[in-house]
Amino acid sequence: MNPSTASSITSSVWTPIRVDLVPFLPNSSPSEGAKLAAAQAIRQACETDGLFLLDYRGWVRTRDVLRVAGPAPSFDIGTTSGGAGKSRSSNRSTEKHVAAETDDSKEAIDHTCMKACGPINRRRLSSYPRVLDAIASFFALPLQEKEALPSLHSQGFSRGYIPVLGESGLKGQFVEWKEGFSMGYESADGGEEGSSEGARDPSAGAAWGQRERADVATRRASSLSPSPQNPLEGPNVWPTSSTALAALRGGGTGKGGTAWREEMQAFFVDMIALSRALSRALSLALGREEGWLEAVCGEGGERISLLRAFHYMSSSSLPPSIPPSRALGSSPHTDWGLFTIILQQRQESIGEEEGDEEEGGLQFRGRPQGARVEAGEEGEELEWVRVPWVAETLIVNCGDFLAMLSERLVAEGKARAGGRREGGREGASERGRRPFHSPVHRVTLSPSRDRTSLVFFFYPSYDTPMPAAGREGL
Structure with missing residues (x-):
């Protein structure tokens, strides 16, 4: 698919597969049937669209x-x-x-x-719209306050404020009309390295050490250290000015920079915990044992994983120098990691019909909804498919690494099946598998409404070898 076709009209709305992840959470006492049913649903979604929904x-x-x-x-x-x-x-x-x-x-x-x-x-x-409210309070800060925040961006490393026009996946083709905030794994000393000297809130570091850090340290104690271990690790940066600290909101009635920071840190830890459970489910979906994916990807993936919040502005706010046809919230791309978890802001429908093109938002390049695709079929006509907001769900998007990993497993399965008698149960099952799909996706702008989303990118550990993902020559 040529990304330059991104301006084409969306012709359908996604009909998602919804997954219940409870069977893969510790202490849930699930039946094996419940686990297999969830894994089968994930497999079906990943082999077709490459996206599915998780209920919460x-x-x-x-x-x-x-x-x-x-x-x-x-x-x-x-x-x-x-x-x-x-x-x-x-x-x-x-x-x-x-x-x-x-x-x-x-x-x-x-x-x-x-x-x-x-x-x-x-x-x-207890309700994820509260973290959306928290990040909205950051984007509502005066521009000079956001621009004054230290910003660290270099060769894949990203922390702090992302200004409008600060990045674009397809330079020269599209303008990304958005701003953002990027944060990652908090360091073992409370993550205060990014704060301005003399303006630190001592209670914030203590709060992290007593609560959020305990979650991460439980299973990754050996990987915690206050210093970066690779180019994708580093300190977070937090607002420190009195104006910003007074204006920021945390969850519920919490106000101030400390409450806001704790809200963002807690959400990041939630995503790590959820990603571990999801990795177990994906392992079964790939036809392996529950712990297989985590073993392949190694320990410490959360240390380079990223949480990025985006404020997509309406196309009506574009300056005259930028034609709406060249403006997107995010240019067409795939995600290189293991998978991505997305929390979308509720988008009220502007028109009477679901799927009104005026809404803007996440879209992926996929087959026409409702089309039946048999194993081995290729060359189907693709279109932009809109991903609607669905109450109390998170979107999971397969990444390139997961897709490459499944390609190798499918190839190995076909090789094994070829040596068995036709009709053997295990051989037939493996022959029916298809690689997981890492979808090309983009974000379009609404002509009249801003929107916000939080995007968590979960990666394999930094030193996971590419041969494990089926790319021996890379």
Whole structure:
């Protein structure tokens, strides 16, 4: 597909496959059938569109304790280390203490949660639109405040504020009409290296050390260190001016730079925990054991993973020098990592029909929705397919590394199947597999509305060899 065709009209709206990740969370006590069903759904989505949805319905907050609400929760979106989720039965004892007011009762709550789920992070998000509100408060800062924030960008390393027109995947073809904020794995000393000297908030570093850092350190203690280990590691940078600190908002009623910073850090840790559970599900979807993908990709991938927040501005705000036909929120591209998790801002429909082209937003280059594609078919007509906002879901997008890895597995499976008798069960299953798809995608602009999204890029470890992904010559 030639990226220059990006200006073509979208002709359909995505019909997504929705996945329940609960079976892959620790302490969920799932049946093997539930795991296989989820893995099969992921496999189907990855072999076709390369995208699917994860539900996060069923979780509420009560006095700083996350608990299950309703009979059929999906996954816990970051309550415990390593993405640990709680089954309904594991929450019964916790719910008995929810109304407790005394310090002793609160300690009992903590003990119950620690026993069932591992370390719990207080003040964790229960509704992800709250983190969108937090990042919106950053983008609402005066331009001079955002531009004054230290910005570190070099050869793939990205931290801090991304100014308007600060990047474009297809220079000379499209203008990316957006601004952004980029952050990564927090350093072991609290991540204060990026703060301006003399303007640090000492409580912020302590907060990270006592809560969020514990999650990351639980399974990656050996990889934590205060100094960068490769060119893609480095310090985060945070707003420090009095104007910015007064204007920023954290989750719920939290205000100020400390609350905002903790909100962003907590979301990053949530995404790490979720990515670990998702890696287990993807391993089964690839026809391997649950721990296989993590073993192939090595330890420490979270240290180079990125969380990027984007504010896409409306095309009506373009200056006269930029024609709308040359403006996008993000140019057509694929993601090079393992997978990407996207939280979209709710986009109210402008027209009566779902899929109104006026909305703008994420689109991918895919087959016409509803088209049946058999294994081995190639050369289908592709079109831009719009990804609608769906309540209480996250979008998962397959990356190049995952696609290359699956290519090698499919090739190996076909070679093994060729040596077996026709009709053998294992051989037939492997012959039916197709490589996972890393979709070309873009973000279009709405003519009248701004929108915000948070995008988490989960990568294999920095020193994972490319031969493991099926590219021996690279």
